[in-house]
Amino acid sequence: MDWYTTVFEVIDMRSFSNLWFWIGLAVVWSSASHWVLGVPYDMVQRARRHGGQAAEDLEDLVRINVNRLLFIGRISGLVLLSFISFLLSVLAVLGFYYRVEFAQAVFLLAFPMSIVGLISLSTARLIEETQPTGEALCKRLTRHRLYVQMVGVVAIFVTALWGMYQNMNLGPVLS
Numbered sequence: 001m002d003w004y005t006t007v008f009e010v011i012d013m014r015s016f017s018n019l020w021f022w023i024g025l026a027v028v029w030s031s032a033s034h035w036v037l038g039v040p041y042d043m044v045q046r047a048r049r050h051g052g053q054a055a056e057d058l059e060d061l062v063r064i065n066v067n068r069l070l071f072i073g074r075i076s077g078l079v080l081l082s083f084i085s086f087l088l089s090v091l092a093v094l095g096f097y098y099r100v101e102f103a104q105a106v107f108l109l110a111f112p113m114s115i116v117g118l119i120s121l122s123t124a125r126l127i128e129e130t131q132p133t134g135e136a137l138c139k140r141l142t143r144h145r146l147y148v149q150m151v152g153v154v155a156i157f158v159t160a161l162w163g164m165y166q167n168m169n170l171g172p173v174l175s
Contacts, residue, residue: 014170015105016163025159028109029152032116036141036148037124038065044145048138059133062141066124073121084114101166108162112155119147 015021034041039061047058072080088111095104123144132140 015102016166021105022163025109025156028113029156032113033145033149033152036145037062037069037120037127039141041141041145044138044141048135051134055134059137062127062137066127069121069124070128073124088114104162104166108155108159112151115151116148119144119151 036044039058043054043058043061047055088107091103091107091110094100095102095107123140127137127140130136130140
């Protein structure tokens with residue numbers, strides 16, 4: 001048995017039939033939904049319920065993360081946009097034109113997450129412009145979380161449909 005065969009037996013490149021891909025998909029969307037602009041959502045709920053120091057902590061953390069996101073977007077946004085567009089294009093061509101299943105799986109993870117990134121930049125810009133505090137800030141973060149969850153539901157649905165199609169179309173791997 002050669003090295004190449006051993007590697008591809010250990011790392012199953014048929015992503016949609018691999019349990020680890022589906023676990024990874026669930027973890028990615030669970031994390032994206034929990035971390036709202038880099039702030040854990042339980043902190044938003046705590047600030048909404050208790051106010052006081054919890055609300056101040058939330059406002060400080062949101063301000064720090066909003067400034068960080070906008071700084072990155074303003075300084076290297078065009079370079080990042082170009083690089084991410086190139087990477088997504090390469091993945092799409094490799095995956096759907098050349099039928100590389102691993103590239104399809106990575107594309108179906110990365111493309112929706114790039115949409116989440118754009119939503120995060122938009123929300124950060126709105127927060128910087130309006131400077132909401134207290135309940136208004138909690139509402140803005142909750143709305144952002146809802147948008148991320150909507151993108152996640154569509155992404156998981158499309159990925160599941162494509163994965164089922166791939167598994168039924170290609171069938172099981174026989175040794």
